[in-house]
Amino acid sequence: MNLRFIEWIWHIKGSLALAPGQTAQDAFDSLDPLFRQRGTTSERSGTTLTFTKKDQDAQDKMSIFDDGILRIEDGATGPVLRYYLASRALLFCFLAPLLFIGFGQLTVALGKLETPAKEEAAKKPEKEEAVQPQNPIDKFLGAPAPEKPKKDPADKAKKDDKKHSPTAAYVFAAIFAALYVIGRVLEDRLIRSVFRKAVRGSEELPELVTA
Amino acid sequence: MDGIRVGNRIIGTQAPVTIGWENIPRVEGGPVKQFVFTHFQPAVLFALIAFWYYAPNSIAKASTAIGIGIAFKVLLLALEWVNPRYRSWQLTWKELVTDLFYVGLGYTILRMVDNYIGDGVIIEAIQNSFDWDKLSWFTGLPLLVQAFAISFMFDFGQYWMHRGMHNWYPLWLPHSVHHYITQLNINKGAVGNPVELFLIGLGIGGFFDFLPRAALLAGALGMAIGTYQHINVRFNTPRWWRFLFNTTEHHSLHHSQDFEATRSNYAGSYIFIDRIFGTCIDGEAELLGMEGGRRMSIREQMTFPFTEGWKTIQEKRAKRRQGTAPYDDEGYEQTDAIPAE
Numbered sequence: 001m002n003l004r005f006i007e008w009i010w011h012i013k014g015s016l017a018l019a020p021g022q023t024a025q026d027a028f029d030s031l032d033p034l035f036r037q038r039g040t041t042s043e044r045s046g047t048t049l050t051f052t053k054k055d056q057d058a059q060d061k062m063s064i065f066d067d068g069i070l071r072i073e074d075g076a077t078g079p080v081l082r083y084y085l086a087s088r089a090l091l092f093c094f095l096a097p098l099l100f101i102g103f104g105q106l107t108v109a110l111g112k113l114e115t116p117a118k119e120e121a122a123k124k125p126e127k128e129e130a131v132q133p134q135n136p137i138d139k140f141l142g143a144p145a146p147e148k149p150k151k152d153p154a155d156k157a158k159k160d161d162k163k164h165s166p167t168a169a170y171v172f173a174a175i176f177a178a179l180y181v182i183g184r185v186l187e188d189r190l191i192r193s194v195f196r197k198a199v200r201g202s203e204e205l206p207e208l209v210t211a
Numbered sequence: 212m213d214g215i216r217v218g219n220r221i222i223g224t225q226a227p228v229t230i231g232w233e234n235i236p237r238v239e240g241g242p243v244k245q246f247v248f249t250h251f252q253p254a255v256l257f258a259l260i261a262f263w264y265y266a267p268n269s270i271a272k273a274s275t276a277i278g279i280g281i282a283f284k285v286l287l288l289a290l291e292w293v294n295p296r297y298r299s300w301q302l303t304w305k306e307l308v309t310d311l312f313y314v315g316l317g318y319t320i321l322r323m324v325d326n327y328i329g330d331g332v333i334i335e336a337i338q339n340s341f342d343w344d345k346l347s348w349f350t351g352l353p354l355l356v357q358a359f360a361i362s363f364m365f366d367f368g369q370y371w372m373h374r375g376m377h378n379w380y381p382l383w384l385p386h387s388v389h390h391y392i393t394q395l396n397i398n399k400g401a402v403g404n405p406v407e408l409f410l411i412g413l414g415i416g417g418f419f420d421f422l423p424r425a426a427l428l429a430g431a432l433g434m435a436i437g438t439y440q441h442i443n444v445r446f447n448t449p450r451w452w453r454f455l456f457n458t459t460e461h462h463s464l465h466h467s468q469d470f471e472a473t474r475s476n477y478a479g480s481y482i483f484i485d486r487i488f489g490t491c492i493d494g495e496a497e498l499l500g501m502e503g504g505r506r507m508s509i510r511e512q513m514t515f516p517f518t519e520g521w522k523t524i525q526e527k528r529a530k531r532r533q534g535t536a537p538y539d540d541e542g543y544e545q546t547d548a549i550p551a552e
Contacts, residue, residue: 038505055505058393064305089305092509096312103319110323132422135353143354146424147268163326172315179311183304 104166111164226468310398358428
C-alpha cells in the first residue's frame with residue numbers, strides 16, 4: 001500500500017528560509033539544544049540531520065515527535081531548512097476515536113446480550129421500600145425532605161440502560177477527533193516556531209518557502 | 212544530598228524536596244489574585260455543600276453531579292493556565308491527550324468491567340441480601356454526618372489500599388505506572404495501568420445510593436478536596452485546610468523522585484488519616500517520577516506491570532538456580548525493579 005496519501009496523518013513537514021549565507025553547520029549548531037534532550041539520539045551527515053526520540057520528557061519542545069529528518073537545501077533565494085517529522089502521538093490521537101467507538105459498540109452489544117436476563121429480573125416482586133427518615137436538624141435547617149423511593153419498574157430499567165449507554169464512549173470519540181485536528185494544526189505551527197526561533201534567533205520572521 | 216530529618220526518616224537524599232509550610236512559596240501577584248487563590252478552595256467546598264444540602268430533589272441527582280464535576284475540571288484547567296505552580300509542569304497537547312485517554316478509559320471500558328467483576332456487582336449482591344432496618348440508626352443521622360462518614364470510610368479504605376500498593380510488590384507493580392508521571396495536572400489522577408485503576412476504583416461509593424443526598428454530598432466532599440491532589444496551581448491554602456485535607460503540595464511529595472518522600476501522604480482526601488498513622492509529611496516537590504523522571508509511553512504503561520513482574524520472576528528463578536537467596540540481608544527482594552518497600 002502506498003502510504004504517501006495518508007502519511008500526513010502522523011507526519012509533519014515544512015520548510016523555513018535561512019539567513020543568506022547561513023551554512024548547514026551553523027543551522028544545525030543552532031538547533032543542537034533540541035537534540036540534546038533526554039532520550040534523543042541524532043546524527044549529522046553534511047547537510048542532513050536525522051534523529052530519534054524515546055520516552056521524551058513532557059516538556060521537551062519536540063516531545064510529540066519520535067523521529068525525523070532535517071535537511072539544508074539550496075532554495076531560489078538562499079538556503080532552506082526542510083524537515084520531515086514523524087509523530088506516534090498524532091497517529092494515536094487520530095485512531096483514538098475508533099477505539100472509543102469500538103467501546104461504545106461493545107457496550108451496546110453487551111446490553112443486548114443481557115436483555116433476556118433483565119426481563120427475568122423485572123418479573124420478580126420488589127420489596128416495599130419505606131421513605132427515609134429526616135433528622136430534625138436537617139428539617140430545622142431547611143433541607144428538602146427525602147422522597148419515597150419510586151417503585152416504577154421503568155426507573156430500574158432506565159438505570160440498567162444507563163449501564164449500557166454508549167454515550168460516554170461516543171463523547172470521548174468526538175473529543176479525540178477534535179483534539180487531533182487541534183494537535184495537527186497546533187503542533188505544526190509550534191515546531192515551525194521552535195525551529196524559526198532557533199535558527200534565526202530574535203530576527204524578523206523569514207518568509208515561508210513552499211515545500 | 213543530605214536530606215532533611217522528618218521524625219525518624221531522612222527525606223530528600225535522592226532528589227530535592229521542600230519540607231515545612233513556611234518554606235513553600237506564596238501566590239505572587241496583586242491583591243485580587245492573592246484573594247482568589249487564598250479563598251478559592253474553601254469557597255468551592257462550602258458552596259458545594261450548600262448546593263447539595265438545599266438542592267430540590269428534582270436537581271439532586273447523579274447526572275447533576277457529573278455535570279458539575281466536568282465543569283469544575285474545566286475551570287481548574289483554566290486556573291492551571293492563569294496561576295501555574297511550576298512552569299515545568301505546564302500542560303502540553305500531548306500531556307492532555309494522554310491524560311484524557313485515561314479519563315476516557317475510566318468512563319467506558321473500566322466502568323463496563325466494573326459492572327461485571329468490580330464493586331458494582333458486589334454492592335448489588337449485598338444490597339439485595341442485607342436487612343436495611345439494621346441501618347436505620349445511620350439513615351436517621353444528620354445529612355452532613357452521614358456524608359462525612361461515607362467519604363471517610365471510603366478514604367480510609369483508599370488509604371490502606373494505597374499504602375498496601377507501596378508495601379507489597381504484587382500491588383506495587385500496577386501502581387508503579389502512576390508514579391512515572393513527571394508532572395501534576397488536573398487529569399493526572401486518572402493516569403495509570405488499568406489493573407491499578409480497577410483496584411483503586413474498588414470502594415463503597417455505590418453502596419450508599421439508597422441515601423442519594425448523603426451520597427451526593429460525600430461525592431462533593433471528595434471532589435472539592437481530593438481533586439487538588441493532581442493540579443498545577445499555586446494556592447495559599449489556609450492552615451486549617453492543609454492540616455485536615457490532602458493538598459497538591461502533599462501529593463507532589465508523594466510523587467517526588469526521592470524514594471523516602473514517596474512513602475508518605477497516602478490518603479486521597481483526609482490527610483489527617485496520614486497524621487494519625489505517622490505517614491504525613493508537609494512539604495512539596497517539583498521533580499517528580501521514577502528512574503530520574505523518565506516519562507513512560509502509553510504502550511509501556513499498559514504492559515509494564517506484566518513485563519516487570521515477569522522479569523522479577525525470571526531473576527528469582529535464575530538466582531535460585533545459582534543458589535543465591537532471592538532476598539538480601541534486610542529481607543528485601545533482590546531485583547532491578549524499583550522496590551516498593
